[in-house]
Amino acid sequence: MKKHSKPKVAFFDFTDCEGCQLQFANMGSALLELTELVDIVNFREIMSEAGEDYEVAFIEGSITTDNDVKRIKRIREKAKAIISLGACATIGGVNGIKNRSPLELAKQRVYGDKADTVNTIKTMPVHEVVKVDYFINGCPVYIPEVISVVKCVLMGKPYIVPNYAVCVECKMNENVCRYEKDQECLGPVTRAGCNSWCINYGNKCYGCRGLVDNPASAGQKDILLKYGITLDDILQRFTLYNDSMGEKYDKDLKQ
Amino acid sequence: MKYAVIKKEDLNKWFEYLKKKARLYAPKKKENLYVFRPVKEVSEICLDYIPTVLPPKKYYFPQKEKLLKFSVQPFKTAKAIEEFEEFILLAVHTCDIAGIQCMDVVFRDGPEDPNYLNRKEKMTIIGIECLKYCDDKANCASMANHVPRGGYDLMMVDIDEKFILHINSEKGERLVKGVAYIKEASDKDMACLEHAREEKKKIFKEEFKASLSEVYESFDNNFNAKVWEDVGRRCVACGNCTAVCPTCYCFDVLDDMDLSLNEGLRYRIWNSCQMDDFAKVAGGEDFRKGRDLRQRHRYYRKFKYPVDKFNRYFCTGCGRCTRTCMAKISLIETVNALVEENAVSKKNTATAA
Numbered sequence: 001m002k003k004h005s006k007p008k009v010a011f012f013d014f015t016d017c018e019g020c021q022l023q024f025a026n027m028g029s030a031l032l033e034l035t036e037l038v039d040i041v042n043f044r045e046i047m048s049e050a051g052e053d054y055e056v057a058f059i060e061g062s063i064t065t066d067n068d069v070k071r072i073k074r075i076r077e078k079a080k081a082i083i084s085l086g087a088c089a090t091i092g093g094v095n096g097i098k099n100r101s102p103l104e105l106a107k108q109r110v111y112g113d114k115a116d117t118v119n120t121i122k123t124m125p126v127h128e129v130v131k132v133d134y135f136i137n138g139c140p141v142y143i144p145e146v147i148s149v150v151k152c153v154l155m156g157k158p159y160i161v162p163n164y165a166v167c168v169e170c171k172m173n174e175n176v177c178r179y180e181k182d183q184e185c186l187g188p189v190t191r192a193g194c195n196s197w198c199i200n201y202g203n204k205c206y207g208c209r210g211l212v213d214n215p216a217s218a219g220q221k222d223i224l225l226k227y228g229i230t231l232d233d234i235l236q237r238f239t240l241y242n243d244s245m246g247e248k249y250d251k252d253l254k255q
Numbered sequence: 256m257k258y259a260v261i262k263k264e265d266l267n268k269w270f271e272y273l274k275k276k277a278r279l280y281a282p283k284k285k286e287n288l289y290v291f292r293p294v295k296e297v298s299e300i301c302l303d304y305i306p307t308v309l310p311p312k313k314y315y316f317p318q319k320e321k322l323l324k325f326s327v328q329p330f331k332t333a334k335a336i337e338e339f340e341e342f343i344l345l346a347v348h349t350c351d352i353a354g355i356q357c358m359d360v361v362f363r364d365g366p367e368d369p370n371y372l373n374r375k376e377k378m379t380i381i382g383i384e385c386l387k388y389c390d391d392k393a394n395c396a397s398m399a400n401h402v403p404r405g406g407y408d409l410m411m412v413d414i415d416e417k418f419i420l421h422i423n424s425e426k427g428e429r430l431v432k433g434v435a436y437i438k439e440a441s442d443k444d445m446a447c448l449e450h451a452r453e454e455k456k457k458i459f460k461e462e463f464k465a466s467l468s469e470v471y472e473s474f475d476n477n478f479n480a481k482v483w484e485d486v487g488r489r490c491v492a493c494g495n496c497t498a499v500c501p502t503c504y505c506f507d508v509l510d511d512m513d514l515s516l517n518e519g520l521r522y523r524i525w526n527s528c529q530m531d532d533f534a535k536v537a538g539g540e541d542f543r544k545g546r547d548l549r550q551r552h553r554y555y556r557k558f559k560y561p562v563d564k565f566n567r568y569f570c571t572g573c574g575r576c577t578r579t580c581m582a583k584i585s586l587i588e589t590v591n592a593l594v595e596e597n598a599v600s601k602k603n604t605a606t607a608a
Contacts, residue, residue, distance in 0.1 A: 033514040151512055164530045167493035171579070172318040172525060174308045176286040177495075179581055188493050188581060214531055216491040216546060223491065223581045 007154070010042035010054035011085075012075060014061030014068050015095050015123070020086030021045050021060055023140045030147055037154055055080045056153060059132075062088040062095045063124045076130040081153055084126045085146075087139035087241050091210040094139075094241060095123045134159050139208035139241060142194045162192040163213050166205050170196035178204045184229045186237060189215040208241045256428070258440035258448075259420040265436040266418070270297040270345070273430065277341035277379065280314060282307055291344070302346050302411075305389035306573045310351050310501035311344050315374045316358060322370060322508070323521040335520060339377045343430075346383040350393070350573040352407050353400040354501025355380065360565045361504055370523070379426050382407040386455055394462040394587050395572030397470075401459045402452075414447035462587050465594045467568065473590075473597035474559040478551075482592040487547020489582040490529070496576035496584075497527040497553060502561075502569040505533075528552050554589065 011021055025031070025046050041051030057079035063072060076082060087093035098106045099122050107115040126132050136149050152159040162168075166187035170177075173196050178185035186207035187199065198205055224234055261269060273279050274294055281300040283292045289304040291311050321335035347355075362371035384403055385395075395401040403410045408427030412419045419440055422428050431437045440448075463470055497503040507526040512519035527533065529549050534542040543549045557570040570586070577585045 030514065037514065037516065147514070148511075151514070151516065154516060155512070163532055164527075165491070165493045167495055167581075168498065168527065168530070171309070171493075171495050171498035174285075174290050174313075176288050176308065177579070177581070180287060188491050212531070214492075219489045219491040219546070219582050222489055226583060 006037065006039045007056050008041045008051065008054040009038045009056045009058065010051065010079075011040075011044070011058045011060065012042070012071075013044075014059065014072070014088070014126075015064040016061030016086065016088040016093070018045065018060065019140045020089075020136075020138075021058075023143060024058075024085075024146065027143055027146070030143070034147075034150060038150075052078075054078065056083065057081070058083045058085045059089050059126050060085045062092050063121075063126060063129050064095060064098070065119050065121060067119065069121075069129055072126060072130050081133045082126070082130065083134040083136060083149065083153065084132045085136050086141050087137065087208045087210075089126045090135050090137045091242055092123050092125045093208075096242065097239065098123050100239065135161050137161060137191060137209035138194055139206075142197055144195065145193055164192050165212055166190045166192045166194065166196050166199070166209075168192055169194070170199050173200055175199045179223075179227055182227070184224075184227070184234060184237060186234070188223065189220060189238075206240055207238050210242060211238075256431075256439050257422055258445065259422060259431050259437050260414075260417045260440045260444050261420060261437050262417050267297045268436065269434065270294070270300060272434065273343055273345065273381075276430065277343050279343050279345055280311065281345040294345070300345065302383060302413075304346075306348060306350065306393075306575050306578070308579075309499055310354055310573065310575065311347055312354060312358065312501055314342065314344065315355070315378060316362075316371060316504060316506075319522055319524045320370060321520050322523055324518070325510075325521065326518045328517055336373075339373045341377045341379070343379045343381060345381045346411070347380055347407070348385055348389075348573070349382060349403050350395050350398075350400045350571040351501055352380060352382050353398070353404070353571040354573070356406040357502040357561070357567060357569050357571070358504060359406075360561075360567060364565070379430070380407040380409075381427075381430075382410040384410060384412045386413060386451060387458055390574065390578070392574035392577040392585070392587075393572055394570070394574060394590075396459040397461045397463040397467065398568060398570055398572035399467075400572045401455075412448055412451060414444065414451055417444065417447075419444060419448050462572075463594065464591045469597075470558060470590055470594060471562055473593045474555060477593060477597050477600060480593055480596045482589060482596060483547040483551040485592075486550045486584055486589055487545055489584055490546040490550050491582060492529050492531060492546050492549065493581065494527040494529045495579040495581070497529050498525060499575040499579045501571050501573060501575070502557070503527070528556070550584070554586075558590070 013021060022045060041054050057075050059082060063069060084090045088095055103122065107118055107120060111118050134149050134153060136146055149159045169192045170187055175196060178199065183204050185204040187205040189211050190205050190207045191209040191212050194209060221231060224231060279294040280291050281294050282289045282304045283299045284301055289301060289307045291307050294300060323332055324335050325332045362368040382403060385401065408424040409430060410421040410423065420431060422431060505526045505528060506523040508521060508523045510519055510521050543552055558568060561567055561569040
């Protein structure tokens with residue numbers, strides 16, 4: 001086998017809970033296999049060194065301050081490949097809730113009379129600021145998908161995030177539909193790739209991977225009505241992860 | 256021996272016996288629905304069930320199936336699976352047996368598909384005849400699949416205290432031969448079977464408004480029917496209908512490297528004409544962009560194209576697509592609407608002439 005030169009890999013986090021990096025660190029034996037293929041030079045959850053010489057950068061978290069913007073642009077200049085890791089980085093995630101109210105009001109609510117001392121901007125997924133080469137959706141990321149993406153990076157192949165609904169994978173797993181159980185589930189509008197992870201374990205889909213490109217709003221509304229769910233109900237569910245894209249989704253669903 | 260009988264009290268004993276013969280798959284309750292699963296305890300087997308979430312096709316055409324092992328350096332390929340195991344599908348409805356017959360036609364059509372045939376060879380089918388409707392979603396009588404029409408090794412029919420077993424193959428015969436509590440059916444048993452079938456005629460009625468040949472004609476003459484607009488508007492392209500269909504066989508093939516980046520596996524994985532990117536080709540052209548066109552395609556793949564190609568309808572009447580559709584798109588209603596459109600357009604043509 002041809003010896004690959006080991007690419008240097010760094011992990012950086014912005015506004016997030018670091019849970020996706022934790023998933024990575026918790027990968028088990030696959031992580032050891034990965035270290036045969038890559039040099040991890042910067043990953044503060046698992047090591048104390050913080051190398052600044054890297055080719056591949058995993059970015060966790062959303063961009064929410066002017067400083068974040070400067071920092072991510074510096075990373076982009078160095079890295080050959082940028083990988084958005086997790087819901088915050090790919091779609092804004094939970095932090096997107098800030099975008100629902102005017103920035104000044106949000107600041108007041110959180111910081112009270114210290115609001116003036118805080119720099120904050122609207123929540124943005126990473127690709128709104130710099131070019132992103134690979135997307136790993138999910139809150140947290142799904143390890144089999146992480147491994148698939150890493151292999152694509154190493155082989156220089158693009159990774160195509162599925163553009164069909166979670167239902168497709170859910171049905172292959174032969175789950176009983178959540179709607180059969182009178183639960184509202186975001187599977188029909190949410191991008192697959194997680195192997196219907198939550199539903200396999202008896203939960204429902206919370207839409208952490210974002211909407212499919214073409215969510216069929218007319219049909220979707222019919223379905224919600226039939227099951228006695230209002231559009232506001234579902235939009236509320238959707239804002240948990242997708243508020244930074246709120247305007248787009250409002251438009252898609254409310255048209 | 257062509258027909259045998261087994262007392263209901265002996266059934267579990269026989270199922271234990273079958274379990275020892277080969278891997279046994281049977282319907283089992285899952286939440287409020289049913290699924291085929293490997294049998295651990297024979298007490299879990301449900302003989303009275305409505306069609307399972309997925310048809311048994313997952314055992315002869317798995318959702319994700321290994322096709323080939325390969326290495327890059329040195330370049331080598333090998334069979335992904337050396338040996339396939341014997342298995343028995345127990346209590347398969349006649350609609351699902353029709354589904355297996357359809358798959359057989361497709362995968363035996365040249366070039367034959369060895370991946371399917373390897374599994375099919377190891378499969379024994381024990382059917383069970385429905386004596387009542389599972390629910391109002393099924394259209395098995397219109398498709399004439401509510402009665403056994405071959406394609407099985409054994410067929411079980413409930414005649415009160417006993418089950419009649421129709422022995423339809425050598426494979427089937429081997430599973431009843433020499434079993435002390437399975438006896439040859441008497442004339443009285445056969446009369447019971449006759450009676451059950453007569454009773455059944457009173458229950459099962461054609462669900463479509465028209466005969467199958469009229470249904471075919473409606474598909475043939477009304478490619479641009481209005482009904483697809485309505486269906487397309489309601490569809491959300493979740494792909495449930497194609498995943499649960501016993502005769503949908505589209506797949507994608509993908510290579511997956513392991514972490515050595517030198518060795519890998521080639522898989523095939525179910526694919527669906529309902530997905531957004533299914534009919535997209537290089538250059539971005541999409542031959543079935545709208546959900547209306549994709550749904551129409553699905554129906555034509557059941558009621559028109561396979562009839563022309565294989566002289567066989569590829570709808571089995573199991574009703575799964577209707578049952579699973581969140582948008583409540585009903586196959587019976589859709590076909591009936593198309594038949595009506597056909598009648599109207601025929602009348603208009605006649606008037607114009």
